[in-house]
Structure formats: structure tokens, C-alpha cells
Amino acid sequence: MGELLERLAERHSDWLRMAKSFGADYDTAQDLVQDMYIRMYTYVKDFEKIRYGDEPNTFFVYITLRNLYLRQQQQAARFISLEDFDDIDEVHDLESDLAFTDLAEAVKVEVARWDWYDNKLFTLYHDSNVSMRKLSSDTKISLRSIYHTLKNGRERIKSSCEEEYQTWSKAKRSRG
Numbered sequence: 345m346g347e348l349l350e351r352l353a354e355r356h357s358d359w360l361r362m363a364k365s366f367g368a369d370y371d372t373a374q375d376l377v378q379d380m381y382i383r384m385y386t387y388v389k390d391f392e393k394i395r396y397g398d399e400p401n402t403f404f405v406y407i408t409l410r411n412l413y414l415r416q417q418q419q420a421a422r423f424i425s426l427e428d429f430d431d432i433d434e435v436h437d438l439e440s441d442l443a444f445t446d447l448a449e450a451v452k453v454e455v456a457r458w459d460w461y462d463n464k465l466f467t468l469y470h471d472s473n474v475s476m477r478k479l480s481s482d483t484k485i486s487l488r489s490i491y492h493t494l495k496n497g498r499e500r501i502k503s504s505c506e507e508e509y510q511t512w513s514k515a516k517r518s519r520g
Contacts, residue, residue, distance in 0.1 A: 352381060362409055363376040368413060377409070443512035444512050454505060468483075476491060
């Protein structure tokens with residue numbers, strides 16, 4: 345395992361450039377590369393499996409970094425980014441910040457109203473940053489049940505938080 349991390353670290357600047365090519369700033373790229381090292385250490389038990397000649401497989405590292413970047417971009421908005429709420433980007437002005445906070449709070453309030461099972465499953469999915477398939481495997485809940493619970497939850501959020509979403513969307517458009 346030490347060999348894998350040593351080989352990866354030798355190309356640290358390459359990985360940073362790769363992460364920055366996704367649109368990440370320097371600090372975010374540093375975080376992504378560090379997360380990539382952790383993932384490699386955690387999940388790749390044999391360097392031979394990702395070796396290409398004497399070097400780490402660049403494509404494997406690229407895919408890992410890209411997935412980490414995409415997950416990071418989605419995570420902040422994931423709780424409310426439910427199909428129709430998928431255009432959330434970084435909010436800079438006060439009016440948009442307040443509207444976004446109101447929207448996030450409305451989503452939390454709505455989810456808190458749900459029965460225990462729906463609430464816990466929805467929260468676990470959105471907080472754990474794992475796929476439905478992985479969640480199903482970990483919890484032994486059928487994938488079908490997870491899918492339908494999340495789908496129904498999204499519909500409920502869309503209908504109950506529409507006003508807050510429209511307010512946030514209008515504030516966001518007015519700043520641009």
C-alpha cells in the first residue's frame with residue numbers, strides 16, 4: 345500500500361492540474377487530490393490492480409478525481425437539488441443568500457413532517473453521499489423501496505417548497 349501512495353504522491357502536481365481542469369480553484373483541487381489519496385488508500389488494496397507499467401493508471405485517477413469533484417459540486421445543493429431544483433450555483437449577494445437559506449429551511453421543515461421511515465431514509469441518502477444501490481446493500485432495504493421513497497419525497501418537496509424556490513430563483517436572476 346505504501347508503494348501506491350508513494351507513486352501517487354510523485355505525480356501530485358499532475359493530479360492538481362487534473363483537478364483544476366474540472367474548474368476547481370487551487371484550494372479545492374488540493375482537497376480533491378487529498379480525498380483521492382484517501383480513497384485510493386481505503387479502496388485499492390493492491391497497487392498492481394491500478395498499475396499501468398510502473399505508474400498509477402492515469403485514467404483511473406482521472407475518473408476518481410472527476411467523480412469526487414462532481415460529488416462535491418452536487419453535495420451542497422443535493423438536499424434540495426431535486427430534478428427541477430438542479431440549477432443551484434454559488435450564491436453571492438445577500439438577497440440570494442437569504443432566499444437560499446429560506447428554501448433550505450423549508451426543505452428541512454417539510455422533511456421533518458414526514459413519517460419516521462421516509463424522513464430517515466431521505467436524510468440518510470442525502471447526507472451519506474452514497475448511491476441508492478449502495479444504500480440498499482448497506483441497509484438491506486430493497487432498491488425499489490428506496491427509489492420510490494426518494495421519488496415520492498422529491499415530489500412532496502417540489503410541491504411544498506415551490507414558493508421558496510420561486511423566490512430564490514427570482515433573487516438569483518435579479519443579481520445577474
